[in-house]
Amino acid sequence: MTPSSQNPNTEKENTAILSVGSNSALVLMKLIVGFALGSVSMISEAIHSGMDLLASIIAFLSVRKSGQAPDDEHTFGHGKFESISGMIEALLIFIAAILIIEEAIAKIIDPASEPMNQTLMIAGIMVMGISVGVNALVSARLMKIAKKTESIALESDAWHLRTDVYTSLGVMTGLILIWATKIAILDSLIAIGVAFVILKAAYDLTKKSYKDLIDYRLTDEEVSRITSIICEHQSVYVNFHGLRTRRAGPEIFIDLHLVVDKDISVEQSHDITDHLEKDLKIEYPRANVTIHVEPNTGEHIKKPPLCDLAR
Incomplete structure (x- = not known):
C-alpha cells in the first residue's frame, strides 16, 4: 500500500511512531554527551527532547484513540482526545522550560571550576547538528500529515520538533562560541534563551488546544x-x-x-x-x-x- 492510499488513521499512527523513535534516539545521545561534557545548555536540550519524546508518545496514543468510531459513551466521536493531548503537551513544555531556567541560574551562581573538555565539545556540536537535521525532517513529515488529516496532536508534535530545531541550533552555536572563546557563562545564557523559546511554543499550543476544548468556532x-x-x-x-x-x-x-x-x-x-x-x-x-x-x-x-x- 502506498503512503497516499493508506487509511488516514494508520498514516497518523505510523507518523507518530516515527516521532517517538527519533526522539528516543536524540534524548539518549544528548544526555550521554551533555552529562559527560557538563553542559547545562546541552542537558537542557536533552530535557527539551525528553519532553518532546513524552509528547510524541501522548500524540501517538491520542491519534489512536481519536480514530476510533463513535460509541455509546462518545456519540460524537473521540476527536477531543487530541485536544486534551495538546493541553498535556503544553504543560510538559512549561515544566521543561522552568527546569531549564532553574538549572541555568544555579550554574551562573555556582559555575564549574574546570573548563569543558574540548574533545567532548566537538562531540556535543556534532550531536546538536544531527538533532537539527533529524528533527527538521521528522517535523516536516509530521506537519504534512497533520495538515492532511487535520490532526492537532500531530501538529502539536510537529511544532515541538520545529522548536527543537531552533533550540538545537542555538545550543550548537553556543558550544562553538564557548569552544572558540572559552567564555563558559555563554552556556547558561543560551540555556535561558532556549527556555524562553520553549515557553512561547507552550503558550501557542495551550491557546490552540484550549479553543478546541471550549468549542471555539473555526478560523x-x-x-x-x-x-x-x-x-x-x-x-x-x-x-x-x-x-x-x-x-x-x-x-x-x-x-x-x-x-x-x-x-x-x-x-x-x-x-x-x-x-x-x-x-x-x-x-x-x-x-x-x-x-x-x-x-x-x-x-x-x-x-x-x-x-x-x-x-
Whole structure:
C-alpha cells in the first residue's frame, strides 16, 4: 500500500511512531554527551527532547484513540482526545522550560571550576547538528500529515520538533562560541534563551488546544470557505442562517438552518441538503454536518449577503 492510499488513521499512527523513535534516539545521545561534557545548555536540550519524546508518545496514543468510531459513551466521536493531548503537551513544555531556567541560574551562581573538555565539545556540536537535521525532517513529515488529516496532536508534535530545531541550533552555536572563546557563562545564557523559546511554543499550543476544548468556532478562512460552498447552491434554496462551527481534534462540526420553498416536498428538501452535505465533505472529509430545513414564510426573500461576499 502506498503512503497516499493508506487509511488516514494508520498514516497518523505510523507518523507518530516515527516521532517517538527519533526522539528516543536524540534524548539518549544528548544526555550521554551533555552529562559527560557538563553542559547545562546541552542537558537542557536533552530535557527539551525528553519532553518532546513524552509528547510524541501522548500524540501517538491520542491519534489512536481519536480514530476510533463513535460509541455509546462518545456519540460524537473521540476527536477531543487530541485536544486534551495538546493541553498535556503544553504543560510538559512549561515544566521543561522552568527546569531549564532553574538549572541555568544555579550554574551562573555556582559555575564549574574546570573548563569543558574540548574533545567532548566537538562531540556535543556534532550531536546538536544531527538533532537539527533529524528533527527538521521528522517535523516536516509530521506537519504534512497533520495538515492532511487535520490532526492537532500531530501538529502539536510537529511544532515541538520545529522548536527543537531552533533550540538545537542555538545550543550548537553556543558550544562553538564557548569552544572558540572559552567564555563558559555563554552556556547558561543560551540555556535561558532556549527556555524562553520553549515557553512561547507552550503558550501557542495551550491557546490552540484550549479553543478546541471550549468549542471555539473555526478560523475566518475556514468559515469563509464553508459559506462559499453553501452559496454555490443558492439557486435551490431561499436563504440560510444560524451557521455554527466547532472543532474536536480532527473532527469538525457544521450546522445551519436552510430556508427552502414551502411548496417543495420532503424528498426534494432531503435531496438539497444531501447534495450540500456531500459537497461540504469533499472539502472537509471529517465534517459532521447538520442541516435544519425551514419553509419560507415570506420573511426570507433575499439571499444572504454573505453569498455576495463569498464570490
